[in-house]
Structure formats: C-alpha cells, structure tokens
Amino acid sequence: MPDPALLRSAIRDVVDFPKPGIVFKDITPILSDPALFRDSITLLCDTAGGVKIDKVVGIDARGFIFAATVADRLGAGFVPVRKKGKLPWKTRQIAYSLEYGESVVELHEDAVCPGEKILLVDDLLATGGTAAAAVKLLDQLGADLVGVSFLIELAFLGGREKLLPHPISSILSYD
C-alpha cells in the first residue's frame, strides 16, 4: 500500500514563489521518482472508490499530469480544463480569482456528455477558485461529478468550502 508520508517528505516548499508570501508546493520531485509517481497515481485512483469513471477531467497545467495518468489507469477518457484561449473548439468559460491573481478557465462544450461519471483531478487545492470554476463548467454540461480529488490540500485556506456538496478527497493535507 502506498505511503502518503513518503509523498509528503518529497514535496519541496519553495518560499516566495511565484510571488512574495506564497509557499509553493513543488511536486516535481514526486514526478521524477518512478515509485513515488506511481504511488501518487494509485492513491488518486483510490479516491474514485471503485466507481466506474467515464472521464477524468484535469486542470491546466500540473493537473494534466496527474489526471491523464489516472484516466489511463482507470480505463477512462481524459478531458482538459484549460486557461483562456488554448482550446480550439467551442468552449464554455468561467472567470475566477486565484491565491495569486485572476484567471479564466475553459472547457470544450462537447467534452462531457450529460450523466457521464466524472472525476475531477488537480495537483493542489488552495483557495478553491480554480476547482470551483471547473466544477461549475462540469455542472453546466450536466456531468455526474463522482468526486474532486487533489494530491495536496492547503486546508488552512478553506478551499473545500467552495466545492461542497461534491465529495472532496486529498491525499496530503497541510494545516
């Protein structure tokens, strides 16, 4: 069974990146370690609770790494939620505020069909603005959102409140 403590000890805190006052959680040491990367994917897959997932939706950009790999492992499709202007087809979009700045995310309007079972995956839950925007897009398309899963949750920022009542999972929580 994967040990989340090993993942936690691999995460590198980078102080004042990308702005003063932000402690950036650098997950690249997990990605570059074959065992840790596999363990992180196993733990994220477990958050689906055995439900047959149709599509895993990942958030630009680090979320893609985890979501696409989880999708492959679960035998599901992968759908990207991207920052404004990157998706070529017809999109739905939502503006939201970040822990550091403002942004707009988009989803192809035919990427998810009504009733499809969706797992939303991102690397990190901070204020919850990004994931909440993605959830709104999925709700608009009639998705059956099975869960919202993160490798890391900065619990002290209270972001999960913005995602209720959807089931939220995080592998590592920081108080």
Ligand code: AMP
């Ligand atoms: P938020 O919308 O505030 O929940 O921000 C979440 C998004 O911003 C995630 O996609 C993260 O990749 C990124 N992010 C926010 N804060 C941090 C942080 N302290 N360390 C690493 N990534 C972060």
